[in-house]
Each structure stands twice: as structure tokens, then as C-alpha cells.
Amino acid sequence: MRHRILLVEDESDLGNVVKQYLELMDFEVNWQQSGSDALEDFKRAPELYQILLIDVNLPGMNGFELAEHVVKINDQVPFLFLTARGEKTDRLNGLKIGADDYVVKPFDVDELVLRIRNIIKRKQPVVQPEVVKANNVITIGNTQLFVDSLKLITEQGDEIVLTPRECDLLVLFFHNVNRVIKREEILTKVWGSNDYFVGRSLDVFISRFRKYFNQNPGISIKNVYGIGFVFNVK
Secondary structure: OOEEEEEEEHHHHHHHHHHHHHHHHOOEEEEEHHHHHHHHHHHHHOOOEEEEEOOOOOOOOHHHHHHHHHHHHOOOOOEEEEEOOOOOOHHHHHHOOOOOEEOOOOOOOOOOHHHHHHHHHOOOOOOOOOOEEEEEEEEEEEEEEEEEEEEEEOOOEEEEEHHHHHHHHHHHHHOOOOOEHHHHHHHHHHHOOOOHHHHHHHHHHHHHHHHHOOOOOOEEEEEEEOEEEEEEEE
């Protein structure tokens, strides 16, 4: 899984260099050049990013203000500040907001990558939902997906007969719990195509699945605007 970074840096040259280098290091990077644009992007999908890199001296909404908004939306996502302001009061202010690190410009990009990876590693949850796979039966809690017989047993014990395509899509979701799956990836793997009409079929399937799981508070399917879906399992 490639970790996704929200980079907020108004300096075009520096932002471009950092973005390109992080992508070379196998990160996915979304680069925004203002605090307001970054905040709108983050609001749409706060669970999408594994870390935020925030410049303090942004036009309009500064980095500290942006970070305060981020913490209110999701206080679990880590972030670090990139800034030319190395004064003690600024560092303390950033750390009080909740920053995981404070990197003063100019910085070494290799060191930045190590800091990012260390933060992400520390923040990764230790406990993951248990997904049991045996004899082509995938089990999450009391929910069971019988792949061979195209059957779903819900938390309440309801038995739902699936179409082959429904089953294929659920297998993909069950194998990727709590991970953003891009819409294009779903369409290619399940339908073998990525045209408009196939996309509409996917939307119908998602609506149907939400009805299947609507009595199970531990399972939900969330739309990540402009990206894809997350099969959330608590």
C-alpha cells in the first residue's frame, strides 16, 4: 500500500521538488498551495491521508491555523510543519497544536523521508479487524461471505444470495478493509472495464451493499469524493 501525503506548500519550486522526490520514494502526494484549498481537500476525505506536511508561512490561512482545523476534523492524522521559522516560540506553538515534528528549512529531503516514515510507522494501528479466510469462506465478525456458493450471511443471520459480480466485488472489499480503493481499480478488477455505464453499475452495487449491511454498525461503505470507496470495518 502506497501512503498518501497532503503537502501544503506555497513556494512553487520547493513544492515541486518535494512532491517529485516523495513520489520517487513511492508516496502518493497531493500538493496544495494554500491553507484554504488544503482544508477543503482534507474535509472531503480526512481518512485518505496518512500524514500532512504543512508550511507555516502560507498566504491567507497560515499553517498553524490550518493545523488547528485539521485536528478538529481528525485528531488521529499526523502532521509536521515545514518552515523557515525556527524560533523556539514557533516550534512550541506548533507542538502545542499537536504536530508530530517540526522541520526547519532548508532541510535534507532524505531526512524528511525518514521522519515521515517513522511517524507513519508509529501511528499505524496495532490492532486490525480480524478477517478469517478458510475454504473460500471469508469471515468478518459474524458476517460470512461464501465465495463458492455466492452467499452472504449478515450479522443478524440473514442469508442473501449474490450474483457472481456482487460476490467478486465483495471479495475485493473483504480483502481490503479500511483502505481507500480507487474507483478505477474496482472497475478494472471486477468488470474489466472503466467506461461510464460500468461506473453506473458500480454505484448501483454500492447502494445495494449498504442495504445489506445497514443493520450492522461495524461495517459501512464510505464514498471518498473523487477517489473511490472505503470498506470500513470496526
